[in-house]
Amino acid sequence: MTFTTLWETLTTFWMNSVIPFWVTWIAPPLEFLLILLIVYRLLYFFRRTRAISVLWGFIVILLGLGAVSNFLKLEVFQWILQSLWQLLALAMIVIFQPELRRAFAQLGSFFSVFSHAHQQAQKEAIEEIVSAMTQMSIARCGALIVIERRIGLAAIINNAVQLDAKINSLLLQSIFYPDSPLHDCAVIIQDGKIVAAHAVLPLTQEEFYLAHGTRHRAALGISEETDAIALVVSEESGAVSYAYRGKMSHDVSEAKLTEFLKRKLLDPKSASQLEKEEGHDHGSL
Structure with missing residues (x-):
């Protein structure tokens, strides 16, 4: 043939x-x-x-x-x-x-999620956030930062003061400075940017937390209703805490906060596996 x-x-x-x-x-x-x-x-x-x-x-x-x-x-x-x-x-x-x-921005992020540039940008954002949390902890400056993940926070963002700024440690510190008109309530981070300040969050109704501060109740409340990550600095003690999936880790170190954010934000596909570890990894207030 x-x-x-x-x-x-x-x-x-x-x-x-x-x-x-x-x-x-x-x-x-x-x-x-x-x-x-x-x-x-x-x-x-x-x-x-x-x-x-x-x-x-x-x-x-x-x-x-x-x-x-x-x-x-x-x-x-x-x-x-x-x-x-x-x-x-x-x-x-x-x-x-x-x-x-x-939506198109998220589509682009989806295709570049494992690219070196995307990973580097995420690492830099985490470094800026952790730096801000550390400095505010030292100064005992109360703060509440929410990082959006898969479940959208559009309803909360629409009712807040909307911004469009690159994540920066000094900017976050200036927002939560006591004399700043935006220091109350929360800052929202979405798609690697600061998109809102003075955002009002739902408060947890867990009886154990009713006696605690509003920031901690708000952090836990948003983590109960969405898959967002909420970071808190206590104005009284300067302790740093984070809330995720309705559980709160209190008084975490800079290293532990960095590790947690990297696990959740740098490799989204591993989040479901890591959640199994959260049960024994969380403390209580």
Whole structure:
């Protein structure tokens, strides 16, 4: 068998067998799963933002007007509504522009999560955070820093003083300086940036913690409702604590705080395995 004959045989097999099988049996379910995954991820991403309320508002209004125009046989109005449905995609881009920007940024971070540049940036951010916590601990400057992880904190950020700043030790210290107008409540860190200050957090209702300070109750409260990491400096003692998954480690050393943040932020895939170690790793107030 010559090379030409072999090539023709393979081409014929590809065109007559493989492609029809792919188009008939593989492509449709694969396409359905991809669409389902995209829709799920979009709804998951927008569910904690005000943008989803705007989207549902548009859809309900258009459906209501469509039903009325169909009942009253308003043909011109129906044509206008059909055009509006086509423009809805463009309207979504405009309305959801901040959320889409963040989604694309997260997508980029997903593909670069194990890159040297990403790891280095995360290490530098951790160093800045730990430096700020250490200095505020020495000065007994009360502080509360929340680091967003998988569960979004958009509702809290939207009601806080919104910022867009690179993580910096001196900036964090200046925010929590007692005479600063933003020193009360929490600072929110999202996607490697300081995105909010003066953020009000939910307080834990655990009876054991009711007698403790507001910062510790807020740190524990946000860790009970989300997977965020909350870092606290006690104004009375200067002790550094962190809360995660509804548990709090109190009076931790600089080395232990650094180790914890590196484990949680530098290798997200190992977080589930590390959580099994948290049970005996946490103390109590």
